[in-house]
Amino acid sequence: xxxxxxVMDETEEAQAALRFAARRAARIGAGVEILALxxxxxxxxxSGVQAAMEEExxxxxxxxxxxxxxxxxxxxxxxxxxxxxxxxxxxAVTALLKERDDLLALVLAAAKEGGPGPLISHFAGSVAGSLxxxxxxxxxxxxxxxxSKLT
Numbered sequence: 001x002x003x004x005x006x007v008m009d010e011t012e013e014a015q016a017a018l019r020f021a022a023r024r025a026a027r028i029g030a031g032v033e034i035l036a037l038x039x040x041x042x043x044x045x046x047s048g049v050q051a052a053m054e055e056e057x058x059x060x061x062x063x064x065x066x067x068x069x070x071x072x073x074x075x076x077x078x079x080x081x082x083x084x085x086x087x088x089x090x091x092a093v094t095a096l097l098k099e100r101d102d103l104l105a106l107v108l109a110a111a112k113e114g115g116p117g118p119l120i121s122h123f124a125g126s127v128a129g130s131l132x133x134x135x136x137x138x139x140x141x142x143x144x145x146x147x148s149k150l151t
Contacts, residue, residue, distance in 0.1 A: 002104045003031035003081065005133075007093055007119060008065065013109035016140040016147075018072065021107045023151035026076035030104055034072075035096055036065050038086040090122050097132055105134040112141040 004021035008014050021032050065082050072080050085092040097106065108120050116124070123135050142150070 001031045002102050003033040004105050004107050004136075005033045005035060005093075005096070005100075005103050006107050007089070008034045008036050011111075013111050013117070013140040015071075015109075016138050016142065017107045017109035019075065019144075019147055020109070020136070020138045020151060022072045022076035022078055022080075023148065025078055027151060032072055032076075032078055032080040033100075033103065034065060034069070034080050034082050035093065036062075036082065036084045037089050037092055038084060089119060093119065093123070101132070103133045105136045106131065107136045107138065109138040109140045112139075 004025055006014070006017045006021045008018065018032070018034070024030070025032050062084075065084070069080055069082065072078050083096060085096070093106070097103065106123060108117075108123065110116055110120060115121075120137060123131065124137065128135060138147075138150075
């Protein structure tokens with residue numbers, strides 16, 4: 001099944017991207033792939049402390065994914081696929097885009113205020129023409145009615 005890829009974090013923008021992807025996928029019979037990124041922790045001299053920090057980051061990501069999955073199931077009736085990667089976000093998304101040939105689009109959302117985040121800046125910038133799938137940027141300020149009209 002072809003899917004929309006959404007990069008999930010704890011921001012309002014990620015929620016907007018997820019709502020858009022879920023609604024669009026439900027309308028066309030597609031799936032949603034959620035990519036959760038766990039930041040690589042800075043090196044700590046004591047390995048026990050390092051392991052505890054990495055475990056805490058992983059648990060936060062898993063809790064966020066459970067919440068996001070529940071929202072998609074409730075809103076669109078779609079059970080999303082989930083991928084968790086650790087490391088630098090741009091590299092992790094780029095690697096997943098290269099690995100997968102079943103992605104309909106990379107769905108990101110722009111904040112209501114301020115400039116674009118690093119993912120939008122990168123993927124809508126110089127690499128936009130070489131992406132293996134379309135890039136969809138959803139304005140995070142859209143209300144439910146406007147979002148429904150777009151999907």
